[in-house]
Amino acid sequence: MSRDWPLWEVFIRSRRGLSHIHAGSVHAPDAHMALRNARDLYTRRQEGVSIWVVPSSAITASSPDEKDPFFAPAADKAYRHPTFYDIPSEVQNL
């Protein structure tokens, strides 16, 4: 039966104001059941207030082979980091 059930990626929002974060994946015959399975697997300890499920097949992922062209060029561009500003000590959350 396993081979018939597609895989779904599960995203959980832990509380209002935060974004959905990838929690893992489940097998389910359709989207409705995937939501229920995700609820059973990933929100047993009050981890969430909202769940998204997405067919795993709908995700296009970057390939490990493309690691260098994708990510390496950012390594020596320190000026992209906001580390050259003096932050007044009164500013709490920045």
Next chain:
Amino acid sequence: MITRPAVTGYALQLGDDALIMAQRLGEWVSYAPELEEDVALGNIALDLLGQARALLSYAGEAEGRGRTEDDLAYFRDEREFTNLQIVELARGDFAEEMARQLAFSGYQFELYQRLQGSRDETLAAVAAKAVKEVAYHRDHATQWTLRLGDGTQESHRRMQAGLTRIWPYVDEMFRQDPLGEALAGDGLAVDASELRPAWTQYVAAVLREATLAWPETPAAPGGGRQGRHTEQMGYLLAEMQYLARCHPGARW
């Protein structure tokens, strides 16, 4: 004047239903068609076990003889259990389990919904917490009934067969019970016979949408509330009570 023995007996009835159903559902773990269903059925079993603990603890308290939830769960014999027979039936295939879940969680839903208004504060509180849990159990069974009933030829056949095997035990859920009836008169309990119309309406709509026929099976004799059980009950108790009886006072 309502005596505490009546409350004890009523809490035992509902507690035994939840306990025995939890034990049966626990058997599914590692046997369900998918890992995800192992978890789903295990979760439902744990919800029911939680209800059973609250109800059996309360029964012990109301009885006033110092019996704990464990004493009541592990050291009573078959004839002292007052659960409905539908929960003790041996595990069939997955479709049959969904038929039982649809019937039983539908019954629990209607019951707890009304019991929230009980004048007994403990029963009302247990019901208020449990009704949210069983609403999910009922939805889980509904989703599967729809998919199996309106799925393939084989899934339809097995779902229909599951309903046919479970339906003889439906009638017992709604039989008037002297205990429930007396307590209902005082606003403490729910008269089970009043639950049937709402239950029938919900279940009939699900079966219709799932292209399944309402089984026309004669009712089984029943008698669970009086301590009369099917032959499968003894095996269930043997497994459930074995450890506690062999090692009294054993702790996790």
